[in-house]
Amino acid sequence: MKISKFLKYNTAVLLGTAAIMVCSCTPEDDSLSLGQPEEASFTVSPIPGEPNFFKVEDTTPNSFITYWNIGKGFEKGEKVDTLFLPDKEMYEISVMAVSAGGRDISDIKTIEVLTADPAAGNLVKGAKMDKDAFDYWTKFFISSDKKVDFSLKEGHMVASGGGQGHAGIYQPIEVEANKTYNLSVYLSGKGATDVWLEVYMGDVEPEEGVEYKDGGNLMGLNTWSNCGNSPFSGNLAVIGCSGSLIGKKGEIEFETGGTKYLVIRTGGASMGEGGISIDEVEFRGTR
Numbered sequence: 544m545k546i547s548k549f550l551k552y553n554t555a556v557l558l559g560t561a562a563i564m565v566c567s568c569t570p571e572d573d574s575l576s577l578g579q580p581e582e583a584s585f586t587v588s589p590i591p592g593e594p595n596f597f598k599v600e601d602t603t604p605n606s607f608i609t610y611w612n613i614g615k616g617f618e619k620g621e622k623v624d625t626l627f628l629p630d631k632e633m634y635e636i637s638v639m640a641v642s643a644g645g646r647d648i649s650d651i652k653t654i655e656v657l658t659a660d661p662a663a664g665n666l667v668k669g670a671k672m673d674k675d676a677f678d679y680w681t682k683f684f685i686s687s688d689k690k691v692d693f694s695l696k697e698g699h700m701v702a703s704g705g706g707q708g709h710a711g712i713y714q715p716i717e718v719e720a721n722k723t724y725n726l727s728v729y730l731s732g733k734g735a736t737d738v739w740l741e742v743y744m745g746d747v748e749p750e751e752g753v754e755y756k757d758g759g760n761l762m763g764l765n766t767w768s769n770c771g772n773s774p775f776s777g778n779l780a781v782i783g784c785s786g787s788l789i790g791k792k793g794e795i796e797f798e799t800g801g802t803k804y805l806v807i808r809t810g811g812a813s814m815g816e817g818g819i820s821i822d823e824v825e826f827r828g829t830r
Contacts, residue, residue, distance in 0.1 A: 581605055581642040583649035590625070595660045597626045603640035603647070610639040615729050615823065616777035629660040629827065663827045666716050667805065670824050672700040683749050685709040691810055696820075702740070702809045703818030711808030713749050716826060720800040726761065726793040727825040728807065731776035732818065738771060738811030740764040740819060741786065742779065744795070744803045755806050761795065762786035764819075766811070771819075794829065 583603045590596040601609040601622045610617035613626060614635045628634050634656065638649045669679035674695060682693050690708030694701055700712065718724065728742055745757025763785040764771030770784035780793035788795060797803065805826065809819060 580645040580647040581640065583638055583640040583647040585636075585638040585640075585649055585652075587626075587636060587652055587654065594658055595628050595656060597628060597654065599624050599626055599636070599638070601638050601640050603638070603642060603649070605642045606640035608641035610641075612637045612639065615727075616781075618778065618781055627660075627663075627830070628654065628656045629663045630665065631656055631659040660830070663830050666826045666828075667824045668714060672698055672821060672823065676700060680712045680714050681749075682712050683710065683751050685711060685752060685754055685808065686810070687752060691814070698822075700821040701818040702821070703814050705736075705738070705811060705813035707810065707812060709754070709808070709810030711749060711755060711806055713755075713804050713806040715748070715802050716744075716805050718797050718800055718803050720797055722796065723829045724795050725825070725827050725829050726780065726788065726795055727823075728762065728779040728821065729777065729823045729825075730764075730779055730819060730821045732771065732774070732814070732820060733816045734773045734775070735764075735766055735771050735811065735815040735819060736813040738764070738766050738809065738814060738819075739785075740771065740779075740807070740809035743806040743808070744797075745806065746801075746803065748804055749806055755808055757804075760786045761788045762793070 581604045585599055585601050587597055587599045590598055599611065606622065609620050609622050611620040611624060611626065613628065617639050626636070634654045635651050636654060637651045639646055669676035672695060676695055686709040688706065688708055690706035691702060691704040691710040693710060693712050694703065741760045741763035743755055743758050743761060747757040749755050762779045762783045764779070764783055765785045766772035768784040770782065775782055780788055783789050807821065
C-alpha cells in the first residue's frame with residue numbers, strides 16, 4: 544500500500560454539500576492486471592450547482608475501455624463520465640482502465656458526501672445488512688426442512704446451506720404508479736452448485752411453505768446458465784443471467800402504486816463455501 548499527499552476541498556467554496564479527501568491506496572489484489580498495462584489514474588471534481596454529482600475522467604495513458612467503482616464493484620462507463628453519489632456517506636472511488644498491455648486498477652480516492660439527495664433516497668430499510676437488518680427484513684422458509692437459511696455476518700446477509708432447501712427474505716416498500724425506479728442488489732460468493740437466487744417485487748406478501756412468484760423474476764443467478772457457479776461479486780442487475788431487468792440497469796416501473804414486497808429467494812444443492820452474501824440492496828427513484 545502506498546500513501547500519497549492528502550487534499551481537501553472546502554465544501555462551502557465548492558458546493559456546500561461535499562468534501563473531497565484523497566487518500567491513494569493501491570489495491571492489494573492485482574489479479575485483473577494482464578501483461579504490462581498502463582498505470583491507471585483518474586481525476587474527480589464536483590459539478591458546480593449539481594449536488595451529489597461529480598465529474599470523473601480516466602487519465603490513464605492510451606486506455607480505451609473504462610470501468611468505475613464507487614465501492615460496490617466495477618461497472619463499465621465512459622472515459623469522461625458523471626457519477627451520482629446520492630447518500631450522505633463516504634464513497635471510495637477507483638477506475639479500472641484497459642490499455643494495450645491489459646488492465647490496471649487505480650489508487651482509491653475517498654469522497655465524503657455531506658448531504659443526501661432527497662429525490663433519490665434508498666427506500667430499502669436495513670439496506671446495508673447491519674446488525675439491525677432483521678428489524679426490517681422478514682425471513683421465511685419455503686421448504687419445511689430449513690436446509691437453506693439466512694443469517695447476518697459482519698454486515699452481510701448470508702444465504703447458506705443447500706440440500707435442495709429453499710428460503711427467502713422480504714420487506715414491504717411503498718411505490719408510486721408510473722414512476723421509474725432503480726433496483727440494485729449487490730452480492731458476492733465463491734461459487735455455488737446447482738443453485739438459483741431470484742429477486743421479485745410483487746403485490747402478495749410471502750407465506751411460509753409457498754414458492755414466491757408474484758411479479759415475475761426481476762434478476763437472478765442461475766448456475767445452470769453459468770452465473771453463480773464460479774466466484775462472483777457485484778450488482779446482480781449486471782452480473783446476473785436471469786430476470787426481466789437484466790441488461791436494463793435495474794430500471795422498473797409499476798402500473799399501480801401502493802405496497803410492493805421486495806423478495807429475495809434462493810435454493811438448491813449448495814450455496815458454496817461461505818454462502819451467498821447479500822451485501823447491500825438499493826431501491827431508488829431515478830433522477
